[in-house]
Amino acid sequence: ILQLSFQFVLLSDGRLTFFPGNQTVDLPSINFMKKQGTIFLNAYTNSPICCPSRCKLHNLFTNPFKGLDPDYVTWMDLMEKHGYTTQKFGKLDYTSGHHSVSNRVEAWTRDVDFLLRQEGRPMVKLRGDRKQVRVMEADWRNTDKAVNWIKEEAVNLTQPFVLYLGLNLPHPYPSPYAGENFGSSTFLTSPYWLEKVNYEAIKIPKWSSLSEMHPVDYYSSYTKNCTGEFTKEEVRNIRAFYYAMCAETDAMLGEIISALRGTGLLGKTIIIFTADHGELAMEHRQFYKMSMYEGSSHIPLLVMGPGVREQQQILNAVSLVDNISLLSRIPVPQNLSGYSLIPLLREKAGSEVSPREHRPSWVLSEFHGCNVNSSVYMLRAGxxxxxxxxxxxxxxxxxxxxxxxxxxxxxxxxxxxxxxxxxxxxxxxxxNYPKVSFSVQEYNKQQFISWKQSLGHNYSRIIANLRWHQDWLKDQKKYENAIEKWLVVLEQGKI
Structure with a gap:
């Protein structure tokens, strides 16, 4: 019986999974998968933000702020239809979106002629001591659930299974404490994981001067609160803490592999390790995602298991819409956007390749959300x-x-x-990206107008209490006037 255990995490930058990135931090589980299976060196997200990326992973599309309708058919539904037992733990996002009112308003008003910080200044924070292994408790709880399910349920199944584990790591989060750095986006780890990082191998990224930056990059850097002064030590620490969070993620992957080995399932289970987007970790004077730069859009993709070539590195450009679920050899729906990975993974290439397996030499990614003041389209080709x-x-x-x-x-x-x-x-x-961009602008306008009308005259007060409040309150009337001018221009069709 061919099992499919799907380990899906927010590991971020795919370059960490191969040289030279892997010299900065010890990732033993990733290295095990590289030795036992195949690594895709040029895998990309189709949208560098959580919700739409995960929807594309499930062979579906939605906008960044709304989850899928309950009756949408995902690839796991398809697997169930063909006799697989399925189980999901942890972060899904494609069912809900989870993006805040702040995220929405920031995206809707990105064409307004103002600059407002949307994120807290990135910083680091240590928790616990050298003995604290479990820093991200929620992710560990979900990992434990997956491990227990393997040991108590999967081992007794007579039919194949699909297991999906979605983690938050290594996501930076707003700090809850007050003071000068209130709301700062914090990279959090413990001394235990930080010791896994080779500080001397950490590369300090080069930055263009603010005056030389591409206008969209400048907007992103400003709204992410990264246009201020950062010392080399600050940047190195942010990157080190990010790598330490990746090491903790790697340990969770190791728990899944150990559970499969302990139950005798490892030899007949395909394991897939990937992510929804990356982490810039101060490259290009940015952190977080929402960018087409490599740190944000280049994701990890490793596959191991029966029928998968060992110690193979694949240079072909692939993306999340490519059909990893086809490893189960179920009938293929005709409306999928991606291409089968089987020809790249299988041990013996078949004599015949179907027209659908003749993959193009490019991959496509796009983004229409907050922290970027334009719709963005990326084509990676060669x-x-x-x-x-x-x-x-x-x-x-x-x-x-x-x-x-x-x-x-x-x-x-x-x-x-x-x-x-x-x-x-x-x-x-x-x-037709000019047309799509225009449609997004129209959508943003209508959504903002509906939101504003639902609040009456209180919309400015509400904005003042969103993530922007520190900037908005400095010149509230100025920003209100900018919005009114934007709405008038849009109403006149002068986009």
Missing amino acids: KWKYIAYSDGSSVLPQLFDLTADPDELTNVAIKFPVTVRSLDKILLSLV
Whole structure:
């Protein structure tokens, strides 16, 4: 019986799973999977934020703030239909979204002519001592549930199973304490995990000057509260604490592998380890996600189990819409956007490949949410990463040669106009992005107007109590006028 145990986490940056990133922190479970299975070196999220990314993982689409309708068919529903026992633990997001009113208002008003901080300044915090292993208790509880289910339920099943475990790690969270750093986005760990990090191997990312930044990057950096001064020690600590949180995540993966080994299921179970998006950890003067830079969009994807080649590294560009569920060899729905990974994973390539398995050389990602003041579209093809914004002309595109410039510090769009035109033609063949961008602007306007009308004259007071309150209250009338001007311009159709 072929089992499918699906380990899904918020591990972030996929580069950590292979050299040179893995020199910064000890990840024994990841290394075990690399040795026993296959690693995808160029795996990408289709949207660098939780909810839509996880919806795409489940072969579905939704907007960033609403969960799927209860009657939507996910790949796990499909597995159940074909005789699999399924179980889910932990973070799902595709069922609810969980994004706050602040997230929504920030996204709706991103075209307004103002700059307001949407995040607390990133910082670090130690908890406990060298003996404290369980820092993120909620994730450990869900891991324990998954382990117990394997030991008590899965081991006794007569049919195959699918197990999904969704974790929050290594997500930075707003600090609850008051004072100067109230609301700061905190990377949290214990001395136990921090000792797993090789400080000397931590790379301090290079930053462009604020005046040289791409306008969308500047907006993102400002709203993420990262345009202030940061010492090298601060940046190194943020990155070190992030790596320590990844080490704790790796230990949870290890618990799943140990449970499968202890029950005799490991040899006939496929394990898939991936994430919904990455973590910039102060690259490009940003933390968090919502960016097409590698730290945010490049995700881990490792697969091990029967029929999967061992110690294989795959260079093909793949993404979350690619059908990892097809490993179970169930009938394939015809409306899926992705391509089967089986031809890349199987030990012996078949003599015939179906037309659907002829995958393209590109992957697509897009983002329409908060912390970014434009709709963003990314095409990764070969050595190139092409990023288009809005209608394609009002905001300059970016082009990076990831072979020559892996840190994405030099935009070569002007230098290679033929490449830009070629990639933009492919992008337009996949999605009419100027039209989509316009639709998003219309959606944002209507959603904000509905929200504002539901509050009457109190909308400004409500905003003052959202995450922006420290900036908003500095010049409340100025920001109210900017919103009113934005609404008038939109009503006149002058977008």
